[in-house]
Amino acid sequence: MYSDKVIDHYNNPKNVGNLDKEDLSVGTGIVGAPECGDVMKLQLKVEGGKIVDAKFKTFGCGSAIASSSLATEWVKGKTLDEAMSITNADIAEELSLPPVKIHCSVLAEDAIKAAVADYKKRQQPN
């Protein structure tokens, strides 16, 4: 039912945790809804145009946890534009997600986009 990669991320998730959301160099994306059975929080820390750290917390099934864990791994070291180019199809393929779990990878892509958007918003002086 689950691919080895999903099981591995589930058992040994990478980058679980929180970054300081007050820190101006941190962008936070929260997507999903509890009543839909999944909520992903993904945070990025950006220095010199590059993502230097990423953390996640996810409420959801094993595939949702694996998708967010993978997303944090992949964005690290990337520029914001590179991170924005990660698609749900890339995530679904890497994790061999079955069709009923594609929405988990969609959520991970959305979480990356939301975190980048939040970071960009925070760079604008108000």
Place this chain on the structure above:
Amino acid sequence: MKPIYLDYSATTPVDPRVLSKMLPYFGELFGNAASKNHSFGWAAEQAVDEAREAVAALIGAQAKEIVFTSGATESDNLALLGVAEMYAEKGKHIITCVTEHKAILDPAHYLATKGFEVTFLPVDKTGSLDLQALEAAITPQTILISLMAANNEIGTIHPLKEIGAMAKKHDVLFHTDATQATGKIPLDVEAMGIDLMSLSAHKMYGPKGVGALYVRRRKPRVRLAPILHGGGHERGMRSGTLNVPGIVGFGEACRIAQLEMAEEAERLISLRDRLQKGLESQLDFVFLNGHPQNRLPGNLNLSFAYVEGESLMMGMENIAVSSGSACTSASLEPSYVLRALGVSEDLAHCSIRFSLGRFTTEEEIDLAIQKTVETVRRLREMSPLYDMAKEGIDISSIKWTSH
């Protein structure tokens, strides 16, 4: 670690005593119970008769009132469709409930497309019925009330005796789907005023693919239109060569249940309470689904808030349980039973049904507690909702981006 089975409401293993009773009927005693002219047939018929006695005895019925079927799904369909067709001239109204099994709900919806009116009664937050609402729903057109004995997800037990009395008072037939209750709690068709009852062997340590419908023969004599037409077996109500080994196993399962039910219930309640206390004493934000007292001995349905059910089951590897989480169903909708209780969707996604049975040991319960606590803690460390809960943020106050 040897897998631990805590999903007895889904199905049960065949009791070894049942299996050994069945085996000869796959071998030398292979006869067709309908063969009236030779000893092969007689032996099969005698075995079926004995099984029929045992099934009837467990529910206080007469042997002649037992119609063997392929299981509770067929029994439920036969009860609803058979009564609907036979009594349509009397009236076209049927009463049932939103928490019934699909084997009741789907034939009921089907009848609704064929000109019947069906009332689906609501339940309260424990899964219990309002008897006044039931009585108020009865009209002169009502021909059948179908309400389950005990619910398969939450274990809540309906007051059969009161429902039976009400049905009698209004001259309406009463069917109960007793699939989860037979052999677990005492049932008596006479004392409870039950006219039709669905049973299934595989939920009570018998084989899969065999069940029965109890059909009252006196006061009143219930008539049914068959759904399977053919050789006229089972008094014309269910044609088809009898599944002799299965029926023999079902009979033996009923005989054992009758002997051991009281003691077994006591043992299961104590194990179930041990499980519940063990989990609730070590974890916060744990909620019971169903009725705190009025439920099946082996059932424990809990929501572990902020942890999604499927991911919890994935972590509880080697412990077989069920979840009302959407992720475990093709529909992506969480359990309709929990929703009917008013359990919020987020908590419905967090539900786990533990169902204990005859072969559950205290050691298994302790391992299950340990593994569940460990997994819930680990997943809560990963859950953004648990962080919010600890910070005192009400997650229902947040505007979520649903997808």
